[in-house]
Amino acid sequence: MRFVDEYRDKDSAARFADLLQRITTRPWTIMEICGGQTHTIVKYGIESLLPPAITLVHGPGCPVCVTPLEMIDKAIAIASQPDVILTSFGDMLRVPGSQKDLLTVKAEMGNVRMVYSPLDALKIAQENPKKRVVFFGVGFETTAPANAMAVWQARRMGVKNFSLLCSHVLVPPAMEAILSSPSNHVQGFLAAGHVCAIMGYEEYIPLASRYAIPIVVTGFEPLDLLQGIAMTVKQLEEGRHEVENQYTRAVRKEGNVRARRLLQEVFTVSDRAWRGIGIIPSSGFELREEYAAFDAARVFEVGTIAAQESPLCIAGQILQGWKKPYDCSAFGHQCTPEHPLGAPMVSSEGSCAAYYHYRRRQGTPAATP
Amino acid sequence: MTKPPPVDFGAGLNCPIPLTDYPSVLLAHGGGGRLTQQLIQKMFVSQFANEVLEPLHDGAVFALDGANLAFSTDSYVVDPVFFPGGDIGALAVNGTVNDLAMCGARPVHLSAGFIIEEGLPMNDLWRIVVSMHNAAQEAGVRIVTGDTKVVEKGKGDRIFINTSGIGTILPGIKIHPRNARPGDKILVNGPIAVHGIAIMSVREGLGFDSAIESDTAPLNGIVATLLAAGEKVHVLRDPTRGGVASSLNEIAESSHVGILLTEESIPLTEEVRGACELLGLDPLYVANEGKFLAFVSPEGADDILARMREHPLGRNAAVIGEVTAGHPGTVLMKSRIGGTRVVDMLSGEQLPRIC
Amino acid sequence: MCLAIPGKVLSIDQGGTPLMADVSFGGISKKVCLEWLPDVREGEYVIVHVGFAISKVDEEEALETLRLFQEIGDFEEGDMKPPDGPAPKDGE
Numbered sequence: 049m050r051f052v053d054e055y056r057d058k059d060s061a062a063r064f065a066d067l068l069q070r071i072t073t074r075p076w077t078i079m080e081i082c083g084g085q086t087h088t089i090v091k092y093g094i095e096s097l098l099p100p101a102i103t104l105v106h107g108p109g110c111p112v113c114v115t116p117l118e119m120i121d122k123a124i125a126i127a128s129q130p131d132v133i134l135t136s137f138g139d140m141l142r143v144p145g146s147q148k149d150l151l152t153v154k155a156e157m158g159n160v161r162m163v164y165s166p167l168d169a170l171k172i173a174q175e176n177p178k179k180r181v182v183f184f185g186v187g188f189e190t191t192a193p194a195n196a197m198a199v200w201q202a203r204r205m206g207v208k209n210f211s212l213l214c215s216h217v218l219v220p221p222a223m224e225a226i227l228s229s230p231s232n233h234v235q236g237f238l239a240a241g242h243v244c245a246i247m248g249y250e251e252y253i254p255l256a257s258r259y260a261i262p263i264v265v266t267g268f269e270p271l272d273l274l275q276g277i278a279m280t281v282k283q284l285e286e287g288r289h290e291v292e293n294q295y296t297r298a299v300r301k302e303g304n305v306r307a308r309r310l311l312q313e314v315f316t317v318s319d320r321a322w323r324g325i326g327i328i329p330s331s332g333f334e335l336r337e338e339y340a341a342f343d344a345a346r347v348f349e350v351g352t353i354a355a356q357e358s359p360l361c362i363a364g365q366i367l368q369g370w371k372k373p374y375d376c377s378a379f380g381h382q383c384t385p386e387h388p389l390g391a392p393m394v395s396s397e398g399s400c401a402a403y404y405h406y407r408r409r410q411g412t413p414a415a416t417p
Numbered sequence: 418m419t420k421p422p423p424v425d426f427g428a429g430l431n432c433p434i435p436l437t438d439y440p441s442v443l444l445a446h447g448g449g450g451r452l453t454q455q456l457i458q459k460m461f462v463s464q465f466a467n468e469v470l471e472p473l474h475d476g477a478v479f480a481l482d483g484a485n486l487a488f489s490t491d492s493y494v495v496d497p498v499f500f501p502g503g504d505i506g507a508l509a510v511n512g513t514v515n516d517l518a519m520c521g522a523r524p525v526h527l528s529a530g531f532i533i534e535e536g537l538p539m540n541d542l543w544r545i546v547v548s549m550h551n552a553a554q555e556a557g558v559r560i561v562t563g564d565t566k567v568v569e570k571g572k573g574d575r576i577f578i579n580t581s582g583i584g585t586i587l588p589g590i591k592i593h594p595r596n597a598r599p600g601d602k603i604l605v606n607g608p609i610a611v612h613g614i615a616i617m618s619v620r621e622g623l624g625f626d627s628a629i630e631s632d633t634a635p636l637n638g639i640v641a642t643l644l645a646a647g648e649k650v651h652v653l654r655d656p657t658r659g660g661v662a663s664s665l666n667e668i669a670e671s672s673h674v675g676i677l678l679t680e681e682s683i684p685l686t687e688e689v690r691g692a693c694e695l696l697g698l699d700p701l702y703v704a705n706e707g708k709f710l711a712f713v714s715p716e717g718a719d720d721i722l723a724r725m726r727e728h729p730l731g732r733n734a735a736v737i738g739e740v741t742a743g744h745p746g747t748v749l750m751k752s753r754i755g756g757t758r759v760v761d762m763l764s765g766e767q768l769p770r771i772c
Numbered sequence: 773m774c775l776a777i778p779g780k781v782l783s784i785d786q787g788g789t790p791l792m793a794d795v796s797f798g799g800i801s802k803k804v805c806l807e808w809l810p811d812v813r814e815g816e817y818v819i820v821h822v823g824f825a826i827s828k829v830d831e832e833e834a835l836e837t838l839r840l841f842q843e844i845g846d847f848e849e850g851d852m853k854p855p856d857g858p859a860p861k862d863g864e
Contacts, residue, residue, distance in 0.1 A: 049690060049798040051778035051817055051829055060841040061754035067844050083772040084774040093756020135622070137822070138697075138768030155443050161563040163622040164769060165823025167805065172622070190774045191771060194824045197790065197805065204789075225642055242774035243818060245827040266492065268774065270843060272755045298819050298827045306808040307826065323807035386451055395772065618800070628798035691798025695820075697775045771775050771822050 051297070052230035055269030056092075062075050064274035065097040065197040069283060075101045076284050077233050078277060079226070079369050081219060082188075083110035083395065084268050090402040092270040094255055102281065105369035106402075108222055109240060110258055111186045112139045113367060114322040115215045117357060123184050123213055125350040127153045127160050133158045133176060135169035136184040142394045146356045149394075150184075166198035166212075173202070173210035182344045186215045190242040192333055193307040196314035199335065199342045213344035219243050220251050223329035226368055227259045236280040236370055238266040238273070241295035246311075249302030252291045260289045267295035314339060317414040323391060324364030341396035358383075373400040380404065425516060450659050450702075450763030452666075460594040472671070474594050474656065475516040478586065485586040487514055487522035492579040496692070498541065501615045502630025504577055506548035510705065512637050512657070513582040514556045518637040519709065521592035522584030524556065529563040529580050535575030545576065556635030558582070589647060596651040597672035599742040604711045605730040606639060607632070609661055609686040613703035614692045619646040623696065623769060629688050634707030639728040649717030655709045659763050661737075662701040664710060665748045666762040678738035678750040678760065696769035701750075701760060703767070712740065776821035778829050779804065779812050795820060 063294070071384040080086065086106045089095060095104055108114050124145050127134035141151045141162065154160035159179075163169050166183055173181035185195035195212060202210040215329030219240060224230055239252055244265045252263045262283035266276030276294040283290065293299055311333070320332025335343040366369040373379050373392070381390040385401055433624075445452045462470060469477045476489030493509045510527065517524040529549065533542065553560055611632040618627050636655065643650050652672070656664035661683075669676050685700055693700050705729060715723050718736065725731030738750075748760040779795035790807035797819065800815075806812055807825045818825035 049694065049778075050692065050780070051688070051834055054834075054838055056753050057841070058754050060844070063841070063844040065755075068766070082774055090750040091758060092754050093758045094754075096756040096829060097754070112772060137771045139770045139772055141768060151445070152443065161622055162768065166806075167823055168622050187771065188774070190821055190826065191775065193808070193826075194805075194822045197807065197824070201790065240774055241820070242776045242826065245776075268776075270752075273840070275837070294837075297830050297837060300827075304808050304826060306810075310808070386455075405759065409641070625800050625802040626794075629800070686799075688799035691796070691800045694777045695779075695797050695800070695802065 050267050052269065055267070055271040057271060060271050061274060063231060064271070064278055068097075068102065068274075068278055069099050071278070071285055072101050072281055073101045073285060075103065076235050076281060077103045077105055078236040078280050079105045079107045079234040080240075080266070080273075081109040081223060082238075082243070083108035083112070083241070083398070085109065085140040085238060085240065085266065085273060086399065086402055088268055088270055088273055089314055094233060094270060094273055097274070098277070102277065104277075105234060106365035106399045107226065108322060108325060109188075109219075109335035110392065110395050110398050111188050111191070111215070111217055112143055113363065113391040113398045114217055114324070115140070115143070115186050115391070116321040116323045117146060118321070119213070119215045120149075122345070122350050124148065124150060124153055126182055126213065126344060126348050128157060130157075130159070132180055133161060133172060133179045133181045135163045135172055135181060136160065137186065139395055140184055142389050144388055144394065158219050164312060166195050167201070170198045170202055170207060170210055173207050177209060180209050180347075182348075183210070183212050184215070185212045188217055188240065188243050189217055189247045189311075190240070190245070192216045192303075192315065193246060196310050199339055200310065200314055201341065202342055209269070210239070211342045211344040211347050212335065214333065216315070216333035217322065218317070218331050220255060221328050222322070225257060225325070225328045225331075227255070227261065229368070231370055234261075236284055237262060237263045238276045238280065239263050240269040241265055241272070241299055244295070244299045245305065246304050246307050248301050249291055249293060249299065250301060256289050256291045262289050263291045265293045265295050265299050266293070268299065283346075309327070320399075324361075324367050326364075335344065358389040361390050363400075366392055373403040376400070404405075421673055431531055445766050447658075451664055452565050453659070454762075472594060473571040475519040476522065476584075478522075479595075485588065487517050487520040487584045487586055488581070489516035489520070490579065490581040491516060491731075492577060493535055494574065494577050495616070496544070496574060497616075497619060498575050500631060503549050504545055505576060505632045506545035507552045507633050509578040509580045510549050510552035510556065510558070510560075510634050511578040511706065513708070514558055515655045517582050517584035518640040519592070519655055520584070520586065521590040521640075521650070521653065522586045523583050523641070524558045524584040524637050526561045527553065527580050527582045528560050529560050529578065531563070531565045532577040533565070533567050534575050535567055535570040537575055542576070552635065554607045555639055572752060577633075587644070588645060591648070592650060592653050594652055594668050594671040595656065597607050597668055597674050597739050597740050598651060598710045598714075599674055600715050601651055601712045601740040602715055602736050603661060603665075603676065603678075603738045603740065604713060604718070604725065605661070605684065605737050606636075606709055606724060607707075607733045608686045608689065609656075609705055609708060610685065610689050610693065610700035610703035611695045611708075612706035613660070614689045617692065617696070617703075625692065625695065627688050627692065629686075629692070630704065631705040634730055636707060636709050636730065639725065639730045640709070642728055643711060644726045646713070646717050646721055649695055649721065650711060651714065652712035653709055656705050659702070659703050660702040660704060660767075661710065662699075662748065662760050663763050665760070668712070669698075672740075673745045674743035675746070676738055676748040677741050678748065680750055680753045682735055683737050684733050684735050689758040697771070698767060698769060702763050774821065776826060777821045778817045781806070781812055781818060783814060783815050784812075793825075795825070801837050
């Protein structure tokens with residue numbers, strides 16, 4: 049596949065591994081804050097190509113993992129109503145709420161449907177005029193414009209039985225929350241390439257400066273990750289802290305202007321609760337007043353939901369990079385992908401699931417070339 | 418014969434699957450991964466317990482009055498019933514034929530049981546039956562007995578088919594999931610993940626345009642050419658639900674060996690790759706139909722690979738990995754770029770993702 | 773977040789709202805929304821996420837990145853950073 053295969057070349061990967069051995073003189077801790085990048089790193093065994101001095105930490109880059117428990121419970125409550133069809137991306141279906149997950153609701157009631165695109169959800173609404181169709185819209189800034197488009201279209205075409213249950217989160221406030229924490233030991237960031245394809249990377253410049261930390265906008269193929277890591281390490285070794293763009297074939301400084309305009313029209317920035325972390329100010333999107341009729345949170349009265357997290361789950365600490373999954377007492381015992389206690393064990397690029405599936409035990413083969 | 422005492426489930430204490438975890442059966446229990454294994458082990462094997470069942474190979478293998486026989490059963494609940502490249506009828510025939518072939522048996526007779534939902538158009542039923550006839554002819558088997566039930570509308574999902582089959586095993590053939598040995602090469606007869614993606618391409622909400630057709634096919638012909646190599650073939654398995662990864666994990670565990678795959682040697686067509694990349698699916702976990710894995714002794718591997726490639730169903734056969742003595746029970750894969758990772762058993766169903 | 777892959781624009785449905793196109797990914801194709809990249813032409817590549825084209829693949833930059841991969845050995849002497857791209861156009 050063009051523009052994919054070339055970035056998975058073995059010889060180039062070996063050259064990067066060599067290079068990193070040569071230029072790394074001190075231990076560095078680098079965080080990536082995108083589930084897609086976590087996935088690539090673990091799937092291709094990239095950590096086994098890095099010198100031991102480099103520690104890769106996975107941040108709260110999985111929107112599925114950080115969607116608050118109350119939100120999942122709300123989606124489940126909505127889906128449990130007989131005149132509703134709840135549509136969702138595949139990722140959300142297995143994440144546990146307080147009692148059960150959406151897949152269980154699907155098994156019990158049959159009115160939960162998986163879609164690839166928010167426009168598919170809108171189509172389902174048009175084809176089922178007697179049902180109320182809700183789209184469970186999660187995601188970072190990459191997905192927000194797509195969800196915005198569905199709502200914008202619904203309003204334009206008068207599809208009154210469609211609504212969006214919105215759980216959008218933004219990357220820069222999360223980075224700031226991590227960097228400003230006294231426990232922070234992250235020294236460099238890989239910024240999520242596709243988020244930046246939409247938003248551009250201007251908003252990272254003040255962050256890099258204020259916290260004196262290099263930030264490299266990075267792509268998703270293994271060579272992108274290796275190049276992004278190499279660029280970050282080079283900055284660290286040279287004492288620089290700039291914003292650089294590794295993913296030049298897809299990211300421009302100003303991002304995608306039209307998509308950003310749509311975001312502004314449909315959404316407004318709001319405070320958001322991040323599962324495991326708490327409320328981060330101005331870190332999410334909410335539908336604007338003009339779109340209230342399409343806001344599932346307002347349309348559906350589901351009452352107060354007292355959400356209960358498992359006391360054993362340390363997802364918050366893992367998401368902020370303070371602990372690794374195998375530091376958790378429940379990892380692999382009470383908490384497995386078959387019965388997860390928290391979101392990172394369920395989502396296919398949640399840290400815990402990634403470690404469980406691809407590495408299983410600490411110190412297993414990921415270290416062996 | 419005295420009746421066995423009734424089992425008391427009143428307190429739920431005897432139910433082997435903790436009711437607090439799974440008070441009811443989930444779709445994932447049918448996904449072919451860990452949950453399915455758990456259900457089978459804890460519910461069925463623990464109750465039915467006998468030495469013929471215990472290996473849990475694709476079919477039961479046993480001697481009866483001097484003849485070595487294989488006996489297998491499979492049920493088909495696929496939705497949609499008609500899909501690119503096939504239908505539920507072809508799957509039902511080929512599926513059982515293949516299960517028998519995976520035991521090293523020559524399939525002879527099949528049964529066919531139908532559970533039909535009221536309202537299924539007669540024309541659809543006819544199409545399915547004709548398809549089964551054609552598949553049986555191609556495989557060289559006969560459908561010799563059957564059963565028909567009709568259930569009320571809403572209780573059946575159009576049609577369910579069960580096929581069972583019986584076959585004979587030649588003396589000297591010992592194909593068994595416990596027979597994998599360190600050094601064995603692992604072969605596959607062609608590109609993987611085709612069937613699962615063909616089904617996905619017509620699934621509501623996820624569909625896409627493609628020319629991908631299911632690879633459902635009877636494998637007894639191509640397997641027969643391998644069996645001529647006799648003892649050099651140790652294990653055969655057709656990776657249906659759960660994909661190649663699940664089958665390899667099961668064999669690694671049964672044989673108590675490790676497996677090392679090489680990502681770049683796993684055959685994939687461009688279209689299937691495109692679909693997997695688009696939906697975020699790992700082809701190792703996608704269902705296959707007309708495909709099988711063969712564990713063969715290293716001395717026999719080249720010859721067996723050549724034989725496979727001579728057969729129409731094996732033109733793109735390849736060696737995808739080998740068996741190791743290290744890390745028993747675990748499947749590893751060397752990635753395209755050189756790093757190594759664990760290829761774990763699937764937990765539930767693999768779902769498309771956006772992340 | 774961000775499973776997005778490059779696909780080739782096969783044909784654009786002119787005049788629709790939102791703007792849609794057939795995009796191929798290694799031999800399979802899907803309808804994709806091109807509303808945010810109206811200047812994209814048939815034959816060009818776009819990055820697609822959940823059925824939407826979020827960015828056009830800049831082929832020159834793509835080749836430049838690949839070229840840098842080949843020159844990794846010279847990294848220590850030169851600068852790793854890829855050169856700035858051409859002046860951004862509206863809508864990209």
